[in-house]
Amino acid sequence: MSESKLTKFLLLPKLKLIKFEHIHQKKCVIYHTESDSKSSWCPNCGLECFKVHDRRIVTILDAPQLDKTKVIKIQKKRFRCCGCKKVHTESINGVNKGARISQRMQRHILFTCHNFANLKGVQRHTKVGSKTIYKRHYDQLELEWRKRKNDPWPKTIGIDEHSFCRNKKYGHMEFATIVVDYNNKRVRELVPGRISGQVQAALKVYSRSRKRKKYSYGPICHLQKLCQRLLS
16 A cells, blocks of 8 residues: 555545654554645635645544554644635544544444443543543434435334333333334334324324425324324
8 A cells, every 4th residue: 555545544634644653551643744735715705715824733533543542633724814814724624623533533433332332331442531422422323313314214113112211300200102114123213202192293294294295104194093093
């Protein structure tokens, strides 16, 4: 593998490697990089900026490499716009604005949460705080849900009620109704409550949206009748 391909594989896009460090005691790998972009687009007025105001170094935590913590230190450029005269920092592909972990690390957190039994195991493996793991995990789950939320409803579904949490004020157990897609073996919808009126109100939203988009919503109407018979 050539040096350019190896650098693109280990680092993020449009980054140039300056220095490499390997700390054996902490099992940590540090890459000192800088961006090779010559210009940036101003987020305020939309003009292309070429004048560099100054540089800042940010530390980004990337996905582990051979069970070692991987850190990328990026020397980012701050450009001054020639139109509005404001200073802005360039964006790096693969890192969200204001984030200190890469998108690759966020996907690794999602993968680790699916393979570990508890949050402490994920925290020991990724060496990230529990608050960050919790937030990034649900952010990735929301992205996965957006990919599948417009999928047509299957012909075979399962419905059941499960205890969800205990009411802190009165102490009784609260329930939730879960709808399962048997064809694709995944949860399709989770409705708070087990009363027929709550389930019907939640599923009517999907039936109206499918009707407007000219999709087949027969299974949803059938599910509403089934819920009414089972939960009444």
